[in-house]
Amino acid sequence: MTERTENLRLWIGNWFDDSGDPDGYVEGCNRAPEWLDDPDQRESLLAFRDELAAHIRDSSLQSLAGSEPQWNNDEWHRNLYYDLFGPEAPPGDPYPVPPEDWGHRRQTPYLFWLPKRADRLSEANRAWLAKRGLTHEDRGDHHRRPEPPDYQQRLERLTREGARQAWMSESD
Amino acid sequence: MAAEGIRYAAHGLVAAWADHARTSAELLDLVGARGLTVARTVEPVRPDGAALATAVVGSLATGAADASWELAAVAATLSGEARALLALLFADPSLPTVATVLPPPGHGLAGIASTFPPGVAHDYVDAVLTDQPASLGLPVRDAAAAPVTSDGPLVAAVIAVASQFDPALRRDVAEMFLHASSHAIQVHGPYVADEALQARITWRKDPAGRTTPEHVWTVGPDDTVTTEHRVGAVAGRFDSFEALAKPLKALIEGNGGTIAGLHAYLKLVGPQGQARIFVPADVAGLGPDETTGFRGSGARSHDLAQHWTKARDYAMEVGAAPMPIVATDQIATGSDPGAVIIFRKIGTDWIVITCYPTAAPPKNFTRFGGSTP
Numbered sequence: 001m002t003e004r005t006e007n008l009r010l011w012i013g014n015w016f017d018d019s020g021d022p023d024g025y026v027e028g029c030n031r032a033p034e035w036l037d038d039p040d041q042r043e044s045l046l047a048f049r050d051e052l053a054a055h056i057r058d059s060s061l062q063s064l065a066g067s068e069p070q071w072n073n074d075e076w077h078r079n080l081y082y083d084l085f086g087p088e089a090p091p092g093d094p095y096p097v098p099p100e101d102w103g104h105r106r107q108t109p110y111l112f113w114l115p116k117r118a119d120r121l122s123e124a125n126r127a128w129l130a131k132r133g134l135t136h137e138d139r140g141d142h143h144r145r146p147e148p149p150d151y152q153q154r155l156e157r158l159t160r161e162g163a164r165q166a167w168m169s170e171s172d
Numbered sequence: 173m174a175a176e177g178i179r180y181a182a183h184g185l186v187a188a189w190a191d192h193a194r195t196s197a198e199l200l201d202l203v204g205a206r207g208l209t210v211a212r213t214v215e216p217v218r219p220d221g222a223a224l225a226t227a228v229v230g231s232l233a234t235g236a237a238d239a240s241w242e243l244a245a246v247a248a249t250l251s252g253e254a255r256a257l258l259a260l261l262f263a264d265p266s267l268p269t270v271a272t273v274l275p276p277p278g279h280g281l282a283g284i285a286s287t288f289p290p291g292v293a294h295d296y297v298d299a300v301l302t303d304q305p306a307s308l309g310l311p312v313r314d315a316a317a318a319p320v321t322s323d324g325p326l327v328a329a330v331i332a333v334a335s336q337f338d339p340a341l342r343r344d345v346a347e348m349f350l351h352a353s354s355h356a357i358q359v360h361g362p363y364v365a366d367e368a369l370q371a372r373i374t375w376r377k378d379p380a381g382r383t384t385p386e387h388v389w390t391v392g393p394d395d396t397v398t399t400e401h402r403v404g405a406v407a408g409r410f411d412s413f414e415a416l417a418k419p420l421k422a423l424i425e426g427n428g429g430t431i432a433g434l435h436a437y438l439k440l441v442g443p444q445g446q447a448r449i450f451v452p453a454d455v456a457g458l459g460p461d462e463t464t465g466f467r468g469s470g471a472r473s474h475d476l477a478q479h480w481t482k483a484r485d486y487a488m489e490v491g492a493a494p495m496p497i498v499a500t501d502q503i504a505t506g507s508d509p510g511a512v513i514i515f516r517k518i519g520t521d522w523i524v525i526t527c528y529p530t531a532a533p534p535k536n537f538t539r540f541g542g543s544t545p
Contacts, residue, residue: 009536010441010442010443010536010538012536013448013534013535013536013537013538014441014442014444014446014447014448014538015444015446017448017534017535017536017537018474018534019404019474019530019534019535019537021448021512021514021526022402022403022404023402024446024448024514026402035444041443041444044443062535063535063536064474064475064535065473065474065532065534065535066473066474066532068473068474068475072474072475112482113402115400116398116400117398117400120385120386120400141175141176143175143263144262144263145263146262146263146264
């Protein structure tokens with residue numbers, strides 16, 4: 001089982017938590033290229049990336065406030081992975097997002113908070129869009145992917161195998 | 173945009189349904205009470221009083237039954253429309269076809285929520301119905317008229333906050349709040365008016381009135397609103413300078429009482445130069461009635477807040493009626509209340525970017541002191 005490390009908690013907590021402070025989320029995504037070039041931050045950020053991917057694979061992390069279903073948490077982590085690290089799907093994702101959905105059917109927090117007026121886009125905004133092959137018009141529409149039919153079975157199996165822990169909200 | 177419009181319409185429909193249920197109850201109660209009043213009035217003063225009173229009560233009862241029938245038909249329409257929209261919103265095509273027995277008009281909101289099968293649509297309807305009776309809507313014109321704190325004396329406010337600290341700390345504390353990147357006092361201070369908080373979440377109007385590209389706020393002749401000011405479904409303020417100072421005071425006191433001690437702690441919990449910290453209410457010494465907040469009506473969880481926020485943005489974009497909000501005292505009603513304080517390292521100094529009350533700690537923020545409930 002992938003334990004939630006202090007490194008992951010600090011990255012999400014200081015920059016990417018869902019609760020309040022959307023400025024921090026956006027700025028963190030904008031600063032990712034700079035951190036990857038910074039020898040003091042690179043290793044820590046890449047470890048965070050790999051851990052986030054493992055949690056997406058195993059549905060083993062809850063980051064959202066309250067007791068949201070695990071599927072909502074997984075989907076939020078997929079959005080964060082895209083917003084922060086780019087368009088390549090996290091390795092081992094059992095329910096990868098169809099690449100053409102990003103910015104079209106699917107809206108991430110970064111896309112939601114992107115300036116609505118093109119003349120207000122920053123350099124960082126433009127670089128972010130370019131890296132993902134999107135234009136300012138591709139803001140996405142928030143169609144939710146419903147929980148896949150085999151999802152609960154998969155959760156139970158992963159819990160049984162010890163890849164994840166069942167959360168309190170799952171014990172009905 | 174399509175999905176945002178559905179969100180806006182769905183909220184409006186469920187809210188209208190709640191209003192219909194409430195006014196139905198009031199109307200039917202009123203008809204009953206009227207009948208009794210008329211009967212009591214006529215009975216003693218007319219020779220045929222008793223018979224007349226019986227007739228009046230009888231005909232009012234018939235009228236009430238007719239009214240009840242009409243009201244039920246309206247409720248059925250609202251129910252059908254709401255189910256159709258929620259089916260789209262939650263990608264659940266079965267919702268409109270689930271057999272439901274609506275409660276008789278005037279039988280309260282709980283009966284309405286229970287006509288939805290357990291699941292996200294039920295939780296959504298339940299949250300909107302629960303908040304609806306206490307909801308208010310701030311028209312965009314009132315938001316435009318709401319005061320902004322940039323018209324007020326910032327330096328005096330910073331001094332008022334710094335005065336809450338030990339004299340040896342005051343200069344450093346003042347600098348933490350005076351920096352151009354700090355908006356703790358301007359957006360969450362005691363001189364932020366209620367309408368400014370309401371305008372912030374309903375129309376994304378910056379309470380500080382900043383005119384930079386990230387915050388400038390304009391309303392068009394068609395009531396559409398343009399701004400890049402980012403805010404979710406909740407906004408709050410400290411009602412006194414003393415209350416605003418409390419989280420920082422607790423942090424400094426818990427780290428040796430010195431700025432150097434605070435900096436050492438922030439370096440530990442903010443390795444990229446930003447530290448977001450939750451200070452529990454009991455650790456900060458914050459109690460009820462020390463803070464004021466507003467949040468989106470029905471926005472009781474992350475997911476519900478997302479729906480509300482997107483519907484709010486839709487209202488801004490098309491110039492629609494305001495999304496409803498409710499007043500909340502996060503410290504008094506929160507499940508694990510406290511304050512969030514966000515520091516940023518700029519040069520060699522740490523400044524306070526912002527500080528605000530919260531009903532529950534964000535999951536991954538650093539929790540300072542106290543015990544986990």
